[in-house]
Amino acid sequence: MSASDLQANITADDVAVLAGVSRWTVNRAFKNNASISPATREKVMKAAQTLGYVPDLRAAALASDRSNLVALLVDDFNNPHKLVMLERLTRALRTRGWDTLLVNTLDREDAGPALMNASQRRVDATILIGIQFDDEVLATAHSARRFKKLIIFARTSQNPDTISIAVDDVAATREIAQYVMRRGYKRPLYLAGPRTVSAHLSRKETFVALWQEHTGFTPDAVSVAAYDPNLATEIIDTTLRPMAAEDRPDIVVCENDALAIGAIDCIKHRFGLKVPQDIAVIGFDDVPQAASANYRLTTYRQPISAMAEYLVDVLENSGTEDMDKMFLGKMVIRDSA
Amino acid sequence: MSASDLQANITADDVAVLAGVSRWTVNRAFKNNASISPATREKVMKAAQTLGYVPDLRAAALASDRSNLVALLVDDFNNPHKLVMLERLTRALRTRGWDTLLVNTLDREDAGPALMNASQRRVDATILIGIQFDDEVLATAHSARRFKKLIIFARTSQNPDTISIAVDDVAATREIAQYVMRRGYKRPLYLAGPRTVSAHLSRKETFVALWQEHTGFTPDAVSVAAYDPNLATEIIDTTLRPMAAEDRPDIVVCENDALAIGAIDCIKHRFGLKVPQDIAVIGFDDVPQAASANYRLTTYRQPISAMAEYLVDVLENSGTEDMDKMFLGKMVIRDSA
C-alpha cells in the first residue's frame, strides 16, 4: 500500500473543493493563456500540489479533439541518422508542447497497420520518416483513414495529400556532382539505397543524369535493400572484387552516410586500399560518426533542426496553403573525397 | 475539400446504424476476445470499412483507465546503443499491442517535467532508459505523481518503488575482468561514463575492486560526462598525451561501446598506435558498429530483445510480486582485445 492509493484518481473536482473554486477554474489554472487571476491560479496550484493532481490529457484530447500528439512512424533503424532525426524532432516537438508517439514500422506489410495505429490514437499529425511508405500505401492510407496531417520528413514526395519537408535533393546532388567533377574524379560509382518511391528526381537519378550531361558517360550504380552499413560493405565487396585494379571506380558517391561508412570500411579493410587516395567516398547527412577521425567523411549536411522547427510551424499553423518546403543544406568537406 | 470531411468524426454509432446493430456490438467487433458471432463481426467490419471507422483509443483509455500506452523517457541520444534499444523495445511493445510515447529528456532539469508529461498522458507505465534519472528525481517522481509502473531499463536501480530490468553488471564485469587478466594485460585504464546514480555496484566500481583483489593494484580510471564517442576520444587524448610510452595502459576497459569506439579512434588516429597490439580496447553492449571491420570490438552483449520481452511480460502481469530481473549477457570476442 503506497501513499499513492489513498485515492485512486484525483480529478480537477477534488482540487476544486480543496481550493474553494469551481472545477473549470482548476483546469484554467493549468492552461497557458487562460483568463485567470494570478492569485486564484496560485491557490489552485497549491491545492493541486498537495493532492498530486495533474490534468488528464486523454480527457482533454477527447473533449477538444486536439491531442497535441503526433505519431512518428519509423523504420530503417540501422541508419544512424535516424537517431539524429529522432533527437531533433522530439526536441523541437517537446520544447513547443507536442508529444510524440513512436511507431516502429516493423516490416513492409506493417505500414498499413502502423498508420492505422496512429489513426486510432487520433493524433494531430502523422510524420513519416521511414522508407517503407510508397505511394500506394500513402494513397490507401489517406483514403481509408482520417489523417489531419500526413507529413513526410526528410524525403520528398509528390503525393498531393501529403506535406513534404525535405532537403532539395536536386540542388544538393548538383552540388555534390559539381564537387566530384571539380576534383577531377572520372569513374564514379553511385551507391544507392532501396527504391521504394517512384522518384524521378531521386538523388541517384539526378546524379546519373548530371554526370551523363557533363561527361557523356553513364556512371555505374548499385543499390542495397536498406540503409545499413553492413549491406553497403557487402555490395561494395562484391562489386569491386571481380574488377581489375584499373577498372575500379575512383570515387563512390553514396546516397547517405550510412552507406558511405560501410563503403569506407570495405575499401579500407577488405581491400586494404586508402581513402581517398585509391578510392574516394562521399556521403550525405553528416551523421556524428562522419566527423570521427576514422572516417573524416566528406558529405552534405541536412539542416535537420531547421526542418524540425518548420515541422512544428506546420503543426501550429492550421491554414490550408501549401506547406511543402524544400531546404538547402551545405557540403561539409573533410578528407574522404 | 477532401473525401474525408464528408463527416467530421465517424463514431461507433454511425457504424452501428449502417450495420443494423447496437453501438456496443460495433466496439465488440474490434475487441480481440469479445463474445461476438463471426457473422455479425464481419457485418460490422464491412460497415466500418465503408465508413472508414477506427475505434477511438482516447475514449477507450478514458473509460477503461487502461491505455496500452507506455512512456519511454530517453536522453543520451549520442550513444548509438540507444537506437538499438529503441528498436527492440518498440518492436516488442508494438508486436504485443502496446504503443510508445517517446519523451526526449532534454536536459538534467527536464527530468521532472518529462515524468510529469508521461503522467498527464496517463500511461500504463513509464520506462526510463536515460541516465539523467538519479534517485532523488525518482523519489520525488514517485511521491508527487501517480505512476502505475516505473521501469528502469538496462540499468540497475536500488529504488524500491521501481522495477529494474537490466544485465547483471557484477557478473558481466567479473567476466570481463577475468578475460582481461587471462589475456595477460597488466595496466588497465577504466573509461567510465557519467555517474548519476549512487551505484556501489556499478561496472567501474566492480572492475576496480576485482582488479585490486586479484593484483593488489588499483587501476586508473577516468570518466566523461556523457556516453559520447567524441568525448571519449578527447579524454583518452588528454589522458595519454602526457604519458611516457611505457607508462601507457595496455588496455582500455570501457563502460560501453560508445566510449570504446571513441577510444579506438583516438588511439589509432591521434596517436598512430595499433589496436590491440599497442593498446587493446574492450567495450560493453555490442552495438552494430562494434562488428564492423573498422573496430572488431571485443565486448559484452546485452540480451536486449529478451529484456524487452520481459518488460512486456511485466506490463501484462499486474501481480504485485517483485519484478526486478537481472539478465546474463555474453562476451563477444573479436580483435580489439
Added chain:
DNA sequence: ACGGATTTTGCACGCGCGTGCAAGAAAAAA
C-alpha cells in the same frame, strides 16, 4: 463613492467508449 469598462468565474452539454449485468437468441439436450 459611483457608473461603466474590464477581468474573472461558473456552468450545461457533449466528446466516444467500457463495464457488468440482464434480456434475448441460438444451440444442445431431453
Added chain:
DNA sequence: TTTTTTCTTGCACGCGCGTGCAAAATCCGT
C-alpha cells in the same frame, strides 16, 4: 417438440475535461 444450457446482444452510467457564453467580481477615473 420442449427444456436447458450456452452464446450473443443491448443498455445505463460514468470516465475527466473543453467550449462558449452569461453572471459575478474587480477595476478605473471622476
